[in-house]
Amino acid sequence: MGIIRTLAIIGFSISGYLFFMKLTGKITSVVGCGGGGGCADVLGSQWSQWFGIPVSAVSALFYAGVIGLTFQRSKPLLTMAAFLLIAAAVWFMGLQLFEIKSFCPWCFSTHMVGLLTAGAILWKARAKVKASFIALPCLAVGVLALGQVYGPKPDTHEEVSDDALKSRNEVEEQTQGKGRLITFKRPTGELIKSFRLGSVPLIGSPDAPHVIVKYFDYTCASCRDMEGDLKALLDRYPEEIAVIVLPTPLNRACNPYFGEGMKDHEHACELARLGLAAWKAQPESFAEVHDLLFQRPVINEERAQELFIEIIPAEKLEAALRDPWVEQSLKANILDYKVLSARNPRMPKLLVVDQKQLHGLAKSKEVFVSLIGKALGLE
Numbered sequence: 001m002g003i004i005r006t007l008a009i010i011g012f013s014i015s016g017y018l019f020f021m022k023l024t025g026k027i028t029s030v031v032g033c034g035g036g037g038g039c040a041d042v043l044g045s046q047w048s049q050w051f052g053i054p055v056s057a058v059s060a061l062f063y064a065g066v067i068g069l070t071f072q073r074s075k076p077l078l079t080m081a082a083f084l085l086i087a088a089a090v091w092f093m094g095l096q097l098f099e100i101k102s103f104c105p106w107c108f109s110t111h112m113v114g115l116l117t118a119g120a121i122l123w124k125a126r127a128k129v130k131a132s133f134i135a136l137p138c139l140a141v142g143v144l145a146l147g148q149v150y151g152p153k154p155d156t157h158e159e160v161s162d163d164a165l166k167s168r169n170e171v172e173e174q175t176q177g178k179g180r181l182i183t184f185k186r187p188t189g190e191l192i193k194s195f196r197l198g199s200v201p202l203i204g205s206p207d208a209p210h211v212i213v214k215y216f217d218y219t220c221a222s223c224r225d226m227e228g229d230l231k232a233l234l235d236r237y238p239e240e241i242a243v244i245v246l247p248t249p250l251n252r253a254c255n256p257y258f259g260e261g262m263k264d265h266e267h268a269c270e271l272a273r274l275g276l277a278a279w280k281a282q283p284e285s286f287a288e289v290h291d292l293l294f295q296r297p298v299i300n301e302e303r304a305q306e307l308f309i310e311i312i313p314a315e316k317l318e319a320a321l322r323d324p325w326v327e328q329s330l331k332a333n334i335l336d337y338k339v340l341s342a343r344n345p346r347m348p349k350l351l352v353v354d355q356k357q358l359h360g361l362a363k364s365k366e367v368f369v370s371l372i373g374k375a376l377g378l379e
Contacts, residue, residue, distance in 0.1 A: 001070040001071075001073065001124065003120050003124075004066070004070050004078075004117060004120045004121055004124060005067055005070045007113055007116050007117040007120060008063045008064075008066040008067045008070070008117055009063075009067060010113050011059070011063040011066075011110060011113040011114060011117060012060055012063035012064055012067065014106060014109055014110045014113065015056050015057075015059035015060035015063060015110055016056075016060045017106070018030075018043065018054075018056035018059075018106055018107065018110070019054055019056035019057045019059075019060055021043065022043055022048065022054045022056055023054070026262075027039060027040045027043040027044050030043070030104075030106060030263070032105065032106075033104065033105060033106065033263070039104040039105070039106060039107070040220075040221050041100055041102035041104070041221040041224075041296065042096060042100055042102055042103075042104035042107050043056075043104065043107070044221050044222060045100055045221065046148060047092070047095050047099070047100065047148055049148070050144055050147045050148055050151065051147055051151045051152060052152060055092075055144075056110075058144075059088075059110060062081075062084070062085075063117075065081070066078070066081050066117065069081060075125045076133065078121050078125050079121065079122065079125050079129065079133050080132075080133050080136055080137055081118075081121065081137075082117070082118035082119075082121035082122050082125075083118070083133055083134050083137040083138070084137035084140060084141065085114035085115065085117055085118040086114070086115065086118045086137075087137050087138050087140075087141040088111070088114060088141055088144075089111035089112075089114045089115050089118075091141055091144070091145060092107065092111055093108065093111050096108070100296070102221070102296050102297055103297060152363060174194070174195050174196065174199055174200055174329070174332055175194050175195065175196045175199060176196065176199055177196050177198045177199045178196075178198065179196045179197040179198025179199060179206070180196070180197045180198075180206065181194055181195075181196050181197075182194065182195045182196070182197060182211045182213075182244070184351055184353070184354050184355070185354050185355075186354070186355060187354070187355075192354070192355065193336075193351065195211075195213065195244055197211070197244075200244050200246065200329075201244065201245050201246070201247075201275070201276065201279040201283075201286055201290075202242055202243070202244055202245070202283075202286075203230070203234070203242065203243045203245055203286075203287055203290065204234055204238075204241060204242030204243055205238075205239065205242055206242065208239065208240055208241050208242035209240055210237075210240055210241045210242070210353070210376045210378070211241070211242045211243070211244060212241065212242075212243055212244070212350055212351060212352050212353075212372065212376075213243070213244040213246065213350065213351040214226070214230070214243055214244065214245050214246065214348055214349070214350050215246050215248045215333060215336060215337055215340065215347070215348060215349040215350075216245065216246070216247065216248060216347065216348040216349075217247070217248055217249055217250045217265060217268050217272070217347060217348075218247065218267075218268065218271040218272065218275065218293040218294055218298075219249075219250070219265040219266065219267055219268045219271065219298045220250060220265065220268075220347050220348065222346075222347055222348060222360060222361050223294075223347055223348040224294045224296070225361055226348045226361060227291075227294055228365060229361070229362065229365050229368040229369070230243055232365040232366075232368070232369050233368065233369050233372055233373075236369050236373070237373070237378055240376075240378060241372075241376070241378075245275075245290065246329075246333040246336070247271070247272035247273075247275045247276060247330065247333060248272070248333045248334060248336075248337045248347075249265065249268035249269045249271075249272040249330075249334075250262070250264070250265040250268050250347065251264040251265050251266075251268040251269050252264055253269050254268075254269035254272070254330065254334070255268075255269075255334045255337065256334075257334060257337060257338035257341065259341070259345050265298075266298065267298055267299070267300050267301065270300070270301035270304075271293050271298075271299075271301070271304060272330060273321065273326055273327075273330060274293065274301060274304050274305070274308070274317075274321075275289070275290060275293055276325075276326045276329055276330060277317055277320035277321045277323070277326050278290075278308065278312060278317065278320070280320040280323055280325060280326060281312050281316040281317050281319065281320035282311075282312045282316060285311050285312055288311055289308060289311055289312065292304070292307050292308070292311075305317070337349075340357070340359075343357075343359070344359040344360075346359040346360035347359075347360070348360075348361075350372075352372060352375045352376070353375055353376055356375055358371070358372075
């Protein structure tokens with residue numbers, strides 16, 4: 001039983017570490033995960049919990065149970081535990097591959113240890129396998145899966161009313177030009193922040209009566225999820241709402257205000273510049289390019305330009321990348337991020353109306369659409 005116990009201890013340790021990182025909100029700083037956001041994508045997704053309970057905690061408790069069973073030497077229970085480990089590994093590895101489309105090496109290691117533990121149990125126990133030994137574990141994983149699909153989703157958003165951006169009101173890169181001026185004000189009428197359409201990237205109609213602003217990072221998992229929420233919002237209110245989208249990289253190479261202790265997101269700066277350059281080069285194609293930059297796994301600058309080539313002529317994109325406007329606009333977005341993050345570090349960030357801001361994700365598209373609709377007086 002020594003090898004089973006050793007493998008279970010390893011599985012318990014990995015699961016315990018992931019639970020600690022999830023519990024402390026440090027999923028972007030998982031050791032050795034890389035800056036591309038794989039661990040954050042997985043650990044921050046709806047699949048990382050079951051009715052609010054982190055699955056890493058369930059995994060740790062299960063491995064602790066396996067360790068206990070090695071001292072009891074109960075072949076039937078150990079055999080069922082083996083099949084449960086196999087079923088769980090198939091479910092969660094499948095989610096990473098087909099649903100989340102992002103790779104978390106620590107999570108993958110947990111499931112590989114699970115498969116090895118299951119193999120060791122079945123080899124050591126050599127118990128007669130009854131149908132119930134397979135059916136019960138599959139049923140347990142089925143209950144877990146149903147809870148993840150239909151149960152409550154993580155709710156990370158916070159709504160605040162704050163005029164902190166007042167000090168960042170006059171930013172030439174965001175207000176120059178001749179387009180329509182979008183303003184955010186205090187109840188007294190004092191100006192907090194303004195943007196001029198035509199000077200900033202926009203999704204939706206420039207004639208929409210309501211314009212909200214999104215600060216985001218193309219490599220950020222929750223920012224990608226927010227894209228789905230925003231599409232649902234625009235589908236619901238196609239003529240009433242448009243979205244200013246401001247790339248704000250979570251990488252200290254270009255964003256010195258990214259929080260201490262947080263792991264830099266690989267390719268974040270490069271993709272943000274490409275997004276801005278794409279809008280500058282060919283605004284009518286920006287929505288299509290914007291979607292491409294949210295691909296998973298996260299793409300690098302070279303791959304992004306390969307995808308762009310069929311949409312924006314290479315010479316136009318290269319000229320836009322050399323335009324000082326790209327770097328100036330990126331710095332303006334980052335300065336706004338500095339002020340907004342002092343209030344709440346969660347991403348993405350929305351300016352909804354006047355002082356009203358939203359940080360992080362709502363628990364579902366329906367909740368998000370209703371939340372914004374009510375804030376804008378559309379519901």
